[in-house]
Amino acid sequence: MDGQRRRAMAARWLWPLLLGIAGLGGVLQVHGQVDNLGFINLDCGLPESAAGYVDGVTKLRFTSDAGFIDAGTNYNMSSEYITPTMGRSWHNVRSFGGGAGTRSCYTLQSLVAGLKYLIRAKFWYGNYDGLDRAPVFDLHVGVNYWTTVNISNANTPVIYEIIAVVPGESVQVCLVNTGSGTPFISALDLRPLKNGLYPMANATQGLVLHTRANFGRDDGVILRYPNDPHDRFWIPMSKRAEWTEVSTAKKVQNIDDDSFDAPSAVMQTAITPVNSSSPVVFSWDAEPSANNPDPGYICILHFSELQPLPVNAVRQFYVTLNGQLWLGKGFTPQYLYTNAVFSSFPNNGHHQYNVSLNATANSTLPPILNALEIFSVLPTTGITTATQDVSAIAAIRGKYQVKKNWMGDPCVPKNFAWKGLGCSYAVSSPPSVTGLNLSSSGLSGNLSSSFAGLKGLQYLDLSRNNLTGSIPDTFLQLSSLTLLDLTDNLLSGSIPPGLVKRTQDGSLTLRYGNNPNLCSSGNYCQPPQKKRGSMVAVYVVVPIVAVLVILLLSVLLFCMRRRRQGRTSGNIKQLDEVSIMGHNSLRLDNRRFTYSELEAITNGFERVIGKGGFGKVYHGSLEDGTQVAVKLRSESSDQGEQEFLAEAQTLAKIHHKNLVSLIGYCKDMKYMALVYEYMSEGALDEHLRGKDNTMRTLTWRQRLRISLESAQGLEYLHKGCNPPLVHRDVKTSNILLNANLEAKIADFGLLKAFKSKSDTHVSTARVVGTLGYLDPEYHGTFQLTNKSDVFSFGVVLLELVTGQRHILSDPEPTSIVQWVRQRLARGNIEDVVDARMRGDHDVNSVWKIADTALKCTAQRPGERPTMTDVVAVLHECLELEAAHDNVNAGFYTPGSGGSLNDYGQYNSGMSTDLSHRSTAYEQGHLGSVSILSTGPAVR
Structure with missing residues (x-):
């Protein structure tokens, strides 16, 4: 049976159920955004002047959508489609x-940033426009494509549902006209x-959502709120010819952390x-689209034993x-407790998906199934416009109406950028x-400071x-x-001198003509001149000022001469007691080398082992044979004495096994150098990219250990130092490896210290770091936090997983963060894993690292973990890897709250998602699962 026929059957089957899904109810004078449950219930098209009302079935309050959107026109459904049992919405x-x-976008506000929400959009065409032509259009949630609304006929209601994490305190649901009819909407729900x-x-x-089915009911009742506190719609499903219905009046409990x-x-x-010897089977067809040509699916099977079994009975x-075994061994549901078997990661690449529950040889009873959910996975990796810009432009929009x-988002997607806005789309920043x-x-009004x-x-x-008033x-x-x-405005007052100066130096073109009361310079801007007698004071004051200026210059010349003499004394104390980055009077107790000594230990700077912004790094050997690395500042270096002092004093003060140790320094006339321990295996990036053909590929276990040791070094800077320190240049070329492949953080020239542990951020005059590793929030606000290092470390983790550079040519320059997000949204970790590891890795630990990396690279710092959190995850992943050889090909099982259980590890099964197209969910969209090929399609 093809998908169209199945959906048509489903429509006929569920239509009577859905007519009353939002039943008639009494009137209630309530207008508001979020009710006391955190629910938002919008009756779209209800006039703003109309009173809200209470739904007669759910007792939920509905209000007009007028306060949530600035566009659109209200229409009533054609009268021939309205029936007495139809819900009011x-x-x-x-x-x-x-x-x-x-x-056109609805803005749902007063949400909790980072929380998951169920969003449900409802559509019933009902020939409201008299055209008798149902439209096709797109739905977006935030900046991400959600689904295509495709309504089969005027008398078919369609519902789309999605579960998504809302990054901010609001979320926007947008209807996009694709040229196939006018978008419309009947109702919009949000559930936390x-x-x-x-x-x-x-x-x-x-x-x-693709399907949500409640098995064992044939009474036509769709269960939702208040039976389900989250107001999910559970569609009844039963086939008496093939299935026996089982039920209980006793309460079925949820297990802890369900x-x-x-x-x-x-x-x-x-x-x-x-037939007790038969399996329970069901299937669904993949539904590719232009926006998602190979959709991934996640399936959740809900089980509970409803009958007390005899002593010798086994289910x-x-x-x-x-045809592939999903669980490693037989599954037994618990009596009157919920269990769920589900896939943690989406399954794709198939035209059809067939699930079968088969009794084991030891079982005396047939399989049982209580409920089912199927989702497709929607990538939500679209990067929104910089937060500060969104706030500013929203304030401007509000002030001037x-x-x-x-x-929607001001700049994203590109083809929907706001009219009148120009946007930049950088690789590594929002x-x-x-x-x-x-x-x-x-x-009208004054010039807003929000600009x-x-x-x-x-x-x-x-x-x-x-516009009126002055230029701020x-x-x-x-x-x-x-x-x-x-x-051509009504501005007044003087143009700020700073703007005038910028016009004079050519950096700003300022046009201000036809503002009669606005002036830039000249007599018009000067206050009225005082009487001639006032000039006497000028004649007296000017000579006095001239004398004072001469005396001041004499004092300055004397001080400068003394300072120059002090510099020629060659006293290293000035270097030792520089106050920098919050560390006052730090003394360098490490060995001080002369330039000639450096020449000797490096054999005339013979062997270059590295190169950076500071200059070249040379291999050396001390008198006792200790190998060292000599970092010599180049005269052409962009980094100056301050960066040199920062690194010297930092390494002299801090000590950790995962930070490169300082052995000594050189400050000899114009020569400056740092001498630190030799890391024979060089930088991490050389191993990931292959500096030469002889270098072996790092194993996954080696990569995990390197990432853990690097993370421990950063954790020490953030937590073990007082005040805390931010590295600011975390990248694979600044992670060095010794002969045992032990990792240590290097290059502290950009280190920044907090003033105290209570500080939340440090403001900097300029953004420094490496493109592709830069925290986008820091890049936009100049406010540095330790989460800036976390972002950079997330990029490092992605490089370890993929073996790719931090910026790829794909074919245009693309951030590795975006590249990985797009591919992991398809649900297959092998799409991003470094192929040179030849599959020798535990897939669960790789998933865990990839997920952690993406959390580290979240746009907002508050959504990123701390380095302490990251260290804990890396420890867990090393344990997983150690057990890799003894674990079944994994599964992620019921009620475990995300932890491993008897069935192994994370499962590579189907994909989970919510909201898709139309069919039988609320008579239009709860999935497209055909149970064997008989009976209605569940949608």
């Missing part, structure tokens, strides 16, 4: 006219979920095969997927606003508006601004 829609490419639920949904992927919290009302019913069964269809054209936009929040702004056109000094903060057009 279906009666009307909000429609969004406009041409192809138009994006505990972060422990659905562990497969994370910052990089969401779960789009990952899915299946409601008792769902788990109280189940099915077993009529045990295998689970197979497409800009009417330009400014909805998009930022570089241009803003609000000419002839009807702006200064757009730090990367290069041009700003505010001409031909009704905050415009001087726009250091990248090259064009400012204020022509």
Whole structure:
């Protein structure tokens, strides 16, 4: 049976159930964003003036969507489609006219950043526009594509559902006109979920619902809130010809730290095969699309034993997927407790997926199945516009009530960038606003200080508006601004001198014509002259000032002469007691070398073993045979004396087994050098990239140990030093290896110290570091935290997993973070693993490291782990690797809260997601699982 026929059958089968899914209810005068459950229930198209109401079935409060979107027109469904049993929220829609490419977005606010939410969008065309032509359009959640809304006919309601992590305090649901009809929506729901639920949904992927079935019910009741506190829709499913229904009136408990919290009302019913020797089988077809040509699927099977079994009775069964054994051994459900067997990672590459539950040889009873969920995986790796820019442009929009269809993310996706905005799309940092054209936009009032929040702004056109007041000094903060057009406004006062100066040096083009009360220089800006008698004071004061200036210059010359004499004395104490980076009066107790001694120990600087921004590094040997590395500052180096002193004093003060040790230093006239322990195996990047053909590929276990030792070094800087230190240049070329491949962090020239342990950040005058490793938040705000090192270390972890460079040519320059996110969203870790390891790795530890790396490289610092957290994960992964040879090909099993259990490890099964296209979920979209090929398709 093809998918279209199955969906048509499903529509006919579930239609009566869905008519009342949001039943009629009493009127309640309530308007609000989030109710006391954290739910948002929007009746889209309900007039703003209309009172909210309580749904008669769920007792949930619905309100108008008018306060959540600035676009659209309200319509009522055609009367011939309205029935007495139809839920009230279906009666009307909000429609969004406009041409192809138009994006209209709901903003759901007052959320908890980093929390998981279930978002549900409902559509019932009902020929509201009289065209009798159901549209096709796209849905986005935030900046990420969600699904394509494809409505089969006017009388078929369709529901799409997704579980996703919301990165901020709001989320936007956008309808996009793709040129195949006008987008519309009937209702929009949001439900908060505990972060422990659905562990497969994370910052990089969401779960789009394909199917959610409640087995063993044929009463046509869709279970949802209040039976399910999370208000999931559980579609009844039974086939009496093939399945025997089993039920209990007793409560079915959830185990501790349950990952899915299946409601008792769902788990109280189940099915077993009529023929006890037969398996329970079901299947679904893959549904590729242009946006997701090879979708991955995650399947969750919910089990509970509902009958007290006799002493000798055994219910045990295998689970197979497409003929492959899914669990390593037989599974036995617990009596009146929920269990779940599920795949942690998506399964793709198949046209059809077939699941079978087969009794084991020891089993005396047939398999049992209570409920089922199937999701497809949605990548949520789209990078949003820089946070600071979003806040600034939102404030500007609010102040001036800009009417330009400014909805959704300002810069992303590129083809939906806000009208009048220019954006830059750098490889290693979030998009930022570089241009803003609000000419002839009807702006009034004073110039907002929020413009200064757009730090990367290069041009700003505010001409031909009704702006009043003066030009604020905050415009001087726009250091990248090259064009400012204020022509034809009502501005007054003087142009700030700093802006005038920038126009004079040619760095800024300033246009301010036709502002009658605005002046830049000349007599017009000067206060009225005082009477002639006041000049007497000038005649007296000027000679006195001249004498004082002469005396001051004499004192300065004397001081400069004394200072020059002090420099020629050659006293190293000035070097030793420099106050730098919060460390006062640090003395270098290490050996001090002369330049001639360095020449001797390096044999005339014969062998170069490295090169960096400071200069070249030479191999040397001390008198006792100790091998050393001599880092000699080049005269052409970009790094100056301050960086040299920083590294010298830092290494003299801090000591850790995973930090390179300082042996001595040289400050001999113009020559400056550091002498530190020799790391014979060089830098990590050389091993990952292969400096020469003879170098062996690092094994996965070696990579894990290197990452752990490096992480311990960074953890020491962050936690073991007082005040805490930030390295600022963590990268694979600054991780050195000794003969035993032990890793140590090197190169401390950019180190920065906090003033105290209580400080949350350090502000810097400029951003330093290496492109591709730079924390995007630091890059945008100049505020440095230890999470900046965490971001860089996340990039290092990705390099260890993939063997790739931090910036790839793919074919355009692409950050390794983006590259990995895009590929892991497909669900196959082998798409990114370094092929040179030849598969000799525990797939679970690789997944864990990749996931940790992506958490480290989250856009917002607050979402990143600490280095202490990272060290703990790396320890766990080394333990997994050590047990690699003794573990079954893994599975991730029920109610374990993400930990391993008797069935092994993480499973490479199907993929989990929520929300997809239409069929039988609320009579339109709970999945496309065909149970054997008979009966309705569940969607």
